[in-house]
Amino acid sequence: MADVEEVEVVVAHNERATLRVGDVFLKIDADQTRTDVEVEAMAMAPIPTPEVLWRKPPVLALAALPGTALGRLGEPSTASPAAWAAAGAATRKLHDAPLPPWPGRSLDEIASRLDGECEWLVTNGVLPTDLVTRNRQVAEAALRPRTPVFAHGDLQVTHVFVDGDEITGVIDWSEAAQGDALYDLATLTLGHEERLGDVVAGYGAHVDLDVIRAWWALRSLLVIRWLVEHDFDPFAPGCEVDVLRSRL
Structure with a gap:
């Protein structure tokens, strides 16, 4: 590392930074419980993950994965249908693995947070009332009893790396927990609805598409305030607000 010419800031805000x-x-996190989860989840996961090089709190050093991200929110993905199917297959392998020992958020917790975020969006004039109301109705289908699986918890398209048609690894495991399988699939395909068929084909199990769409709405409603407050733009073309508009 002594001969490195530059340091790239991948993401940085008041909670964490990645260089x-x-x-x-180098991942620097103010909350070491998130790092604890990330390290333990990667050790348990039956799919490729970054190699942990060292850890000296608050810093976690990880080796870079080969390949490139499967895609980016707001941009067309250039990855092949086979690569998306491989992502679905890797997700299924994770979901079939033994559960991590720590629980995820309960349905009551998610519903309560959803109500709070919807109220904030309307009260502060961030989104029109009818857009929020309609998507809150769509989101209701996600809040149903389900059998928990080993869920990644933040399986964004940028967190899945591919080389050609092969998955080389999955990053950012700090939200991993016992969770909803369809939430992972929805997060992976958020803003890339045209790729859902490839992912489901690779996943190889029955998937309730109405619940996937519900999670698209629910996740988008939940994250808009956080994105705005951390200088990200959910109004960018193809991003969270467009996902909500597509449900109308």
């Missing part, structure tokens, strides 16, 4: 130094990613 790239050559082939090493």
